[in-house]
Amino acid sequence: MFELETLLPLVAVAAGSGIIGGVLAGLLGVGGGIVIVPALYFALSLTGMEPALTMQVAVGTSLSTIVFTSLSSGYGHYKKGAIDMALLRLWAPSILVGVVIGGVLGGIVSGQVLIAVFATVAVIVALDMILRKAQDSDTPRSFSKPVWAGLGVVAGSISAMMGIGGGTVCVPMLNFLGYDIRKAVGTSAAIGFIIGVPGALIYMATGFGSEGLPPFSLGYVNLLLAAVIIPLSTTFARVGVKLAHSIPRRGLRLSFGLFLLITSARMFKDLFLG
Template structure:
């Protein structure tokens, strides 16, 4: 199956299920869709499946966006129930985020894998530095900008997220924090972005990958792996509410450190992949 001996399938399934558990926990805790975990894990797994390098990163990103759909919905429902979601922010971001996500999917169809990896390192690394510094006085402004500025942020979030295969939390958390919003509000609001990003993003990658079906493994729907989705999505969705509850029980600084360490490890992982 997919060029892998039957004896190797069990470890593969276990790895995917474990990735689903970790993804769900992180999605709930940090308001992220878990793509920063899913993408590097799938990159290694698809390497075992002998997926060509020219389409492997794209398949990882598209599959990640599809997996994020149920995880983000579950995470958002939990955070919304806690009353921490900034709904006025989500309303301003909705249209520019969705449109830029779809545009990002089209760009990714023609971009080399190097571009997708560089976006990962730049966004995750800058977030890690901000969070681990512990400097609450780092501010762009004491409050969020007006509608024009907010929509510009929405375009940035949607475009970068679609190229990374993430739910947007890593970017929106930093933007909200730099404008004086509390980490718990930032995390909760970011969970809603995952819903706005993952659905159009997955559809865009299905469309973009359709001409490449001959290069992709069986059970691929464009740049989305049905196998990866079927194994990771249910487990991550189940665990996401527990991560969200854990986030609301943690002190602010501990949550910032945990998120910063996580993003730093992701940055180093992809940086190593670029130079290795």
């Protein structure tokens, strides 16, 4: 099932997703996983792997790459003063709790559940990107600390189950609250590190000893694909950071939203039609 002629296309897909995911990580603070997960899912599905197992490997591998992509993207935004450190300190502990919950659930529930979660959230995020115009404010709305904690747990859980950095959930939320879009992107890029480290470790542990995994897998994290993606995603995240501070992003938000709609439709098709 995993001969050389099978592994080479997988590596090529991983390389492409690393480049695109890296740019989007820096540009939109999305951690790259929103591109890497569906790319790996589709590529691995062509090898004949069981669909449920395919999704768990795609999610686990994506989380391992986000550790490094978010460091590169977050540092770039930090140098430009685009990380809200007070918000990061407020939100990080509850997000970490959510990651542990979501990571454990993602490692033990059926991969079909992960497909459903990813496809559903992707539709919501896509519609948000396409339909709602960004609105920045000098005085962002906020919540009490318990409400922030609850939002953090939800954001961390969804992100760990989807294999994505926090930006996919956190950027629309912060922008809706009136935070400057660039600070929302920068802060969410840093949150990706908080999600990636424990998330990847949990997927390694819960997948340890599973049968039918691709070569070079440590639990649900495939080290070969991660090794291809990480250098590219971290390098191109810096390109995304530069773009984020120099271009209007309305057109890109529309394009990215359409990409997510197509991705979600394909996953729902796999889920219901096989």
